[in-house]
Amino acid sequence: MLFPTLDFGLFFLIVFAAAWAARRHPTLRKLLLVVASYVFYGYWDWRFCFLLAGSSLLNWSAGLAIAGATRDEVRRRLLLIAVAINLLVLGYFKYYGFFIESLNGLLLDLGIERELPFLEIILPVGISFFTFQGISYLVDVQRRVLPATRSPLDLILYISFFPQLVAGPIVRAQDFLPQLQRPAEPNRVYAVLGCCLIVIGLFKKVVLANYLATEIVDQVFLDPIFYGPLDLLAAAYGYAVQIYCDFSAYSDIAIGVALLLGFNFQKNFDRPYRARAMREFWQRWHISLSSWLRDYLYIPLGGNRQGPRRADLYLMITMLLGGIWHGAAWTFIVWGLLHGLALVIERASGWAKRYATAPRWAQALGILVVFHLVCLAWIFFRAESFEIAWTFLAGFAQLELPLTLATPFVVLLILLGLSFHALPDRAVESAANRLAALPAWLFGAGVGSAIVLVDALGPDGVAPFIYFQF
């Protein structure tokens, strides 16, 4: 079920009414939200509901076992076993095909003509997201940051809560589970902010991301050899804006829907293309993943506690695994390594510490450099293969090819997508506070009109969100 569809609109209205009607019965409310979440998930493929339930029950029982063990050594071992099972399941669905394909290629290169069996495995939507949520819960319990929850219902809801289930944000148990302990508060519903985020998200996805995909990005990345430098440049910028508008739109709508249901998720994007340093980019882009990687991978590996060389190594490992998290392909690995390398060079140059106090012209130059480095890495991220990525880059030398796809409309879409980055800090919250002065019915009518307007501007049909494949 996609957010920008009437299917979801109807589904949400039913869940909104039922969840608030059950607000005086916490267990019933949670049960309703679990049922709704499984309906939402099962809409793609009901068979994977069993996987989701299995993952939730595994993490719930492992959490209890870890919390019940008194010796640190036993807690650590139990954690390792549970994390390994989580990663095995993820690995089977996400990386089996890639592993077998790479191994077969290697065997062939070595002159061994023996093909390992290849299975066509369907990737369950959102598996990377709910696996990471489960792992963070277990690690927090092992570290005694969070008590293990005794209620299986709470953990099932934490893992499966539908707004964030398939494409994040990666919600931490320490943020979400306490919200289940508190009664729903009918006097504290962030409805105006939630509606504003939903409308902004719909506009970014339905209008900006969809048209950028169909008008230029998909065509150029399908076969870049036919396009000249300006089309390629527009496609590279276009994809940078498309993926931002697509992914941040999902987060905006997810956060907005959660707010309307009385839950609070944290910000996942903060105008990433105004970052002056790569380090700052990762504090603004997919914040829930970058902070997850920092807290559960980079710091446990050693962080910067063992000197700068080790820190660089751990940074490269973290970014490499961040790339692999996105998918089983060498292009994602290169994407992760490019980011890792840029971060390491930036740290060695001292810019990572200096950028905030640098002169304005240097900060502006930093924004330009970071944006273009990110665009370069996006080319590998988006390309179906290395060959396509190289063809894309080599095409910048094909000066004789005419301009065909970079129309004024495409340029307008790119500028509109980038214009979100010129907004001041907390602009949406400020706008929502001003709009909250309107009578509720009038604001609601405005939201309804805005949704109809977005639908009128959008193309017929909506493509799935990019991050569903991860």
Added chain:
Amino acid sequence: MTSAPSNRAFERHHDEVDITRAAQPQTLRAAVAMVLAGTLVALLLGATPLADWMDGVALRWSPHLDGVAAATGAWQGWLEPAGLNQPHDGLHAWFQDWRLGGW
């Protein structure tokens, strides 16, 4: 993964990522009024996409939803003389013409 983290590592900068820090909450009554008003306006102005969507759903689930599809079709037909579907349909047609006309 198992080394003990420092407290600093777990500073989550809640203020920076808390989406509601500077926002004003409303009451549930106001939220319900917003959702109802928004739904009503969307039904009034968006009768065309509603009928198109219901036709698609009815095709998938026919014959159970044929009646509902007929109802949304009737709703669209009822609103058409009042011109309430005009803003949506007119804007959609104009925007597609503009987009395909060399822009």
